[in-house]
Amino acid sequence: MTATPPVEPPGRFTGMGPLMLVWSGQAVSLVGSAAVRFAFVVDVWSAGERASAVTVLALCAVLPQAVLSPIAGAIVDRMRKRSAMQLADAGGFLVVGCLALLHYLGQLQSWQIYPATVLLGACAAFQLPALASAVPLFVRKDQLGRANGLLAGAKSAAGICGPALGGVLLAFCGIGPTLLIDLASYAFALVGVRLVRLTGDRPAPKPEPGAPRRRITAEAVEGLRYLFRMPSLRDLIVNFCVVNLVMVFGFALIQPMVLLRADSAALAAVNSAIGAGGVAGGVLMAAWGGPRNRGRGMMLGIVGMCLSALVGMAFADGVVAWCIAVLIGALLTTVVNSQMHAIVQTKVPQEWQGRVFGAVMFLGYISVPLATGLAGPLADHVFEPQAAHGSGLYTVLGPLLGDRPGSGMAGMFLLAGLAGIGVAAWGLASRSIRDIDVLLADAEPEPTPEPDDDGCREAAASQEGDRHEVRA
Numbered sequence: 001m002t003a004t005p006p007v008e009p010p011g012r013f014t015g016m017g018p019l020m021l022v023w024s025g026q027a028v029s030l031v032g033s034a035a036v037r038f039a040f041v042v043d044v045w046s047a048g049e050r051a052s053a054v055t056v057l058a059l060c061a062v063l064p065q066a067v068l069s070p071i072a073g074a075i076v077d078r079m080r081k082r083s084a085m086q087l088a089d090a091g092g093f094l095v096v097g098c099l100a101l102l103h104y105l106g107q108l109q110s111w112q113i114y115p116a117t118v119l120l121g122a123c124a125a126f127q128l129p130a131l132a133s134a135v136p137l138f139v140r141k142d143q144l145g146r147a148n149g150l151l152a153g154a155k156s157a158a159g160i161c162g163p164a165l166g167g168v169l170l171a172f173c174g175i176g177p178t179l180l181i182d183l184a185s186y187a188f189a190l191v192g193v194r195l196v197r198l199t200g201d202r203p204a205p206k207p208e209p210g211a212p213r214r215r216i217t218a219e220a221v222e223g224l225r226y227l228f229r230m231p232s233l234r235d236l237i238v239n240f241c242v243v244n245l246v247m248v249f250g251f252a253l254i255q256p257m258v259l260l261r262a263d264s265a266a267l268a269a270v271n272s273a274i275g276a277g278g279v280a281g282g283v284l285m286a287a288w289g290g291p292r293n294r295g296r297g298m299m300l301g302i303v304g305m306c307l308s309a310l311v312g313m314a315f316a317d318g319v320v321a322w323c324i325a326v327l328i329g330a331l332l333t334t335v336v337n338s339q340m341h342a343i344v345q346t347k348v349p350q351e352w353q354g355r356v357f358g359a360v361m362f363l364g365y366i367s368v369p370l371a372t373g374l375a376g377p378l379a380d381h382v383f384e385p386q387a388a389h390g391s392g393l394y395t396v397l398g399p400l401l402g403d404r405p406g407s408g409m410a411g412m413f414l415l416a417g418l419a420g421i422g423v424a425a426w427g428l429a430s431r432s433i434r435d436i437d438v439l440l441a442d443a444e445p446e447p448t449p450e451p452d453d454d455g456c457r458e459a460a461a462s463q464e465g466d467r468h469e470v471r472a
Contacts, residue, residue, distance in 0.1 A: 034162020073358020153282015
């Protein structure tokens with residue numbers, strides 16, 4: 001009897017070709033969109049030099065994503081994931097195309113940028129649930145951390161390259177070519193999605209004849225209910241949302257504190273360090289894949305985030321120290337977010353992932369206006385005056401942080417960091433979070449890749465038979 005050679009296990013990056021094709025298109029599209037967002041900010045600022053106009057523009061981008069993401073997730077679950085990604089990219093292509101047409105007809109006005117930004121935010125609300133729920137169809141379970149790291153790294157890289165590209169194009173060409181570049185980037189992303197084929201990409205089954213069709217709003221709410229129905233997922237999501245609130249609260253203070261203590265050049269360096277940290281985190285995740293115990297790894301990563309980006313910023317002094325603190329924090333944030341996505345992709349059935357990711361996106365985005373709205377008034381009217389006069393909390397914090405300009409915000413960084421570390425400590429102490437990989441079973445078994453030749457098929461069948469015999 002001839003011995004059958006063993007089938008070698010697949011490599012870490014084997015089979016990731018289709019994902020890389022889609023990833024390259026999305027990366028180019030993200031850069032183009034970031035360049036256009038930068039051009040929009042410059043345009044609305046030039047129209048009246050009002051900070052409120054820039055703030056309203058930011059809300060026009062964020063609020064549609066927060067409000068529409070649960071509904072978008074429910075729609076994503078009703079259709080093929082590939083079609084949902086195409087829908088999001090085609091929507092962005094259409095909006096930017098209309099703006100470009102208006103510009104070259106001489107009809108583009110500053111006020112039109114606001115509704116266009118709302119529409120682009122609505123398209124983005126479809127993009128994350130569609131892409132995140134499609135990732136498990138591209139790669140094996142052991143590759144989810146790498147895939148999520150690549151996607152997060154592309155987003156951070158766009159945050160660096162997009163504004164730089166937008167600034168160059170605006171300086172030498174104007175907003176018209178910037179819009180055309182973004183239009184081409186959407187087309188590139190559409191081609192990448194169009195070329196791939198996803199195994200197991202099926203729309204939701206149609207209701208039985210005569211059965212009432214469920215409302216899309218009811219299905220959107222089901223995504224939130226699903227998260228809170230599973231104890232481990234519920235505890236993890238609550239922990240994640242509180243930490244997200246703390247981190248947004250802290251990051252909202254970076255710009256005013258740096259500008260108060262230094263200048264715009266220092267702020268540019270710090271913002272670049274945040275982007276570089278995100279890219280480094282994506283590269284790390286792509287090479288590493290993440291910790292084996294994802295629950296414990298996330299909590300330890302949160303401790304590191306809070307120690308570096310919050311507590312570290314409280315005590316750091318100077319551009320170099322600020323850059324190091326935020327770079328490490330951004331790197332760990334990418335690692336934590338990638339693991340969070342991998343847990344949902346592993347533990348939630350495929351037919352629920354659009355709604356669940358829509359709910360996760362909703363819970364993440366609603367903290368942005370809340371934390372940002374609290375941070376500024378607290379800094380201006382409570383912490384900075386207390387630091388200047390050595391009153392209130394600064395009878396204790398004053399000896400640690402001093403009383404110079406920015407010390408009030410440094411105190412807010414310190415308190416936010418300690419709060420985040422406390423939440424992470426609760427997560428480490430909670431078995432439902434720490435051991436989520438053990439307590440919560442995977443939604444679906446890992447599909448066995450089909451070998452390429454008959455010999456490999458026979459070997460795989462023989463090994464499967466041996467496994468059944470051992471179990472028996």
